[in-house]
Amino acid sequence: MNDTEKRILRIIDDNAPRLQALADDLFTHPEQGWYETRTAAVAAGFLQSLGLNVRTGLAVTGLRASVGTGKGPNIALIGELDALKCPDHPASRNGYAHSCGHYAQMVCLLGAALALSDPEVASSLDGTATFFAVPAEEFQDAPLRELMRREHDVHCGGGKCELLRRGAFDDSDMALTAHSHMVGRDSGADLLLGNSASTGFVGKTVTIRGVASHAAASPDRGVNALNAACLGLSALGMIRETFREADCVRVHPVIREGGQAINVVPSRAVVEMQVRANKIPVIGEISEKVNNCFRGAALAIGCTAEIEDAQGYLPCPEILPTPLMFETAALLGDCDVRSIPVGVCNTASTDVGDLCAVMPVMNFTFGGSVGALHTADYAVTDPYVAHILPAKMMALLAYRLLRDGAAAAKDYIAGYSPAMSLEEYKAYCRRMSP
Ligand SMILES: [Zn+2]
Structure with a gap:
């Protein structure tokens, strides 16, 4: 582990109480997709507190901010803003709850931003890390879709699709995503590396x-x-x-x-x-x-x-973890890190599928929770594994991808063949959501 990696880990450890307080705050204030105004404001305020220039109002509630030298690849680090309808969840508010764990992704994203925006760390990035908080991962019902179309010119049911359609990812060369465990959530692993295939x-x-x-x-x-x-x-x-x-x-x-x-x-x-x-x-x-x-x-x-x-959303391909992911996870000390189960398809869907269609995506999922996603039983039982560990993993991954001339990022991008170009994706949106 080099000094920059030690510094990244120390920054996140030193700020763990701040991140845990953030987790509590976001978890207890769930918001419906496209209406995540409070969550977006908290995220924007957090990024501004790090001295970053934040662009807000992207596809209604989305926002982004960047660090780095701007010379090499631009990696979008993704966090999702929305909760979902789950009135039976003990922490539900106005019928909505974070029973898909998206609030934990925001903690992961903002924790990574905390470490990567440190001047010494940022100056070692031969490229750009863009912290991207995206709205409405959960596909919305038809009446809300119609309303969003009328009032906000939103054509797509999912936030990433709409952001892609509007060109908000035009400068992204690849994406880093994370989620609470989906497939194999009962495996007991702290981190599962890679991206299981999922339906569209x-x-x-x-x-x-x-x-x-x-x-x-x-x-x-x-x-x-x-x-x-x-x-x-x-x-x-x-x-x-x-x-x-x-x-x-x-x-x-x-x-x-x-x-x-x-x-x-x-x-x-x-x-x-x-x-x-x-x-x-x-x-x-x-x-x-x-x-x-x-x-x-x-x-x-x-x-x-x-x-x-x-x-809707496009199917996700299975993306197996690279050695870089395992080497990075090895820096995290005593934790249970495994590969995604090979050949297993997640029958649920995500708009990460749409991202995967147009750019390389590197994904991991994290544990620390019990209960099935989207149910009243979902609960975090290990706040370190659910909130702090993912932030460390995301920050270290971005650093390792972008250090030394961004060789690892360039390698990953070169080895990935997207199903379509961004322009082809926008044409697909015009066909499907005219
Ligand atoms: Zn989710």
Whole structure:
């Protein structure tokens, strides 16, 4: 370990009480995606306290600040601002809770900023580290998406997608991401290095229209949209046996609207869902099968079905850890570091998939928590592992990537082949979210 690495670790250790207080503050003030104004203000204030110039208001609540020499690669260090709807969580506020652990990512990001903005550390970076707090990782429901479109010209359901669309990542050469353990969260590891594959998805809203009538006096004159919706859901159940295991298909609908009054034949029903799979063509294939279920059901009942697809997230490829990641983690002292389990697909999705599509991503996940993500059981049991250790790992990784002419970053970037260019991604957004 060299002197700069010792300095990075010492800065984070010395500031551990400040970071733990920050963790408490963010955890107890969860906010909905796109509305993370308080969290964004706390993050901006923290970065400003380090003397950094902060750009705010990126895709509504996003913000970024940079350190380094600006000569070499620019690495985006990512933290997510949003909480999610989880009213049963003991720490929920207005129905929202940090049950995906995104607040811990913010601590990781700001802790890394603390160390990397130290003048002695910053001057050793042959490139730029950009601290990027991004909004709305959790895909939002259709009504909120429509509202965001109207009021803020937000086209995409996820924050990173919207930031990519708006060009906020145009100067990024690669990204460093971290998350509370997702796959293998019960492995007991403090850090899992690498990025497990995960599914992508399309958002789908089915609006079924029938004819209202008195539900008791004249149901014969009505056309029941709720019945068509239920029949569509039954058909969907019956095609599930055609979903191949290897494709990690998930289709999970909710009935958003199923009638207004119990004494009126429902004339409108709305079913909303996500159609997920681990390959883009399969998402399209399953999406078409699902459409047929609802088109056929509508036809059978005499309704019409209008189907609207929204741009979701792209599937994540599996990205195995590099020796650099293990060498970096070895500096962290006594902790349990492992590789992601190889060949395991996370059936959930993340807009990190969209980042992976256009630039190299280096990812690790961290432990220190119990309970499944997105549930009331999620709780941090080891604040050091959940809050401090990830900050050290992120800071050290950025330093090791950017030191010595940024040789490691250049190497990683050269060895990665993105699925599309940024311009191709923006064209994809224009197609999917015009
Ligand atoms: Zn998450």
